[in-house]
Amino acid sequence: MTDKAATILVYRIVIKASAQAIWDAITKPEWTERYAYGGRVQYELKGGGHYHHEASPEMKSFGLPDKVILGEVLESDPPRKLVQTWHPQFTPEMIAEPPSRLTYEITEGQGVCTVTITHDVTGAPMVAGMVPGGGDPAKGGGGWPWVLSDLKSLLETGARMPT
Amino acid sequence: MDDDQVFKALADPTRRFLLDLLFQRDGRTLKDLESGLAMTRFGVMKHLKVLEDAGLVVTRRSGREKLHFLNAVPIRIIHDRWIDKYREREVSALLALKAELEDKDR
Secondary structure (H helix, E strand, C coil), rough: CCCCCCCCEEEEEEHHHHHHHHHHHHHHHHCCCCCCCCCEECCCCCCCCCEEEEHHHHHHHHHCCCCCCCEEEEEEECCEEEEEEEEEECCCCHEEECEEEEEEEEEEEECEEEEEEHHHHHHHHHHHHHCCCCHHHHHHCCCCHHHHHHHHHHHHCCCCCCC | CCCCHHHHHHHHHHHHHHHHHHHCCEECCCCHHHHHCCCCCCHHHHHHHHHHHCCEEEEEEECCCEEEEEEEEEEHHHHHHHHHHHHHHHHHHHHHHHHHHHHHCC
């Protein structure tokens, strides 16, 4: 990227589920351990609230720290909007970057919900290189597209995608 | 955002080119995208509308500007639901063939 302007990434998916079910799948540990890379989230759902993502046993086996992602809740409007900082602790380079800013928006209509992730990764090139995915999910290269695709499978069929 | 719409949207070289432009640099204005194409503004708008309806492009307002972002999620879904499935079958068919041929050699 050549310009110094904000670096914003946008991901959107349509899921046949209620806004509340999607909200729970994003914010409740019993849900987050069931899809994508797993691991339990801990959210204090209010402005200034604490957030972290606990490593799954598999992540720990790769030598990742107990709290793999740190952050702070900036805005919580269940089940519609969640704004938070998001600072993955995967590598020393990522730890050295400033926290990114993540927004989840859930809009309901005609029996489905649209989930939009807007990820402001300005000044965080390592995170900007990781979250678009495009690599092998088994090696950690799934990114948001794979995470959202897996979330959709779980909520619509009750099961994860076969891997 | 169904599979048919995504396949239709991808079945056009101009639209694939627009996605490539956004892949190189995301969050572009119509004016910016237009300059990369020998096409009228209206033509580019029509293609962007097809991409947006298929969920491959998401627009976002930033001040007075409307910015276009690439949304790779529908492509990931097609990959997960279609390509992986057939690739696995292909591989296992080849493995079966290999086993059979090697068996005959003995």
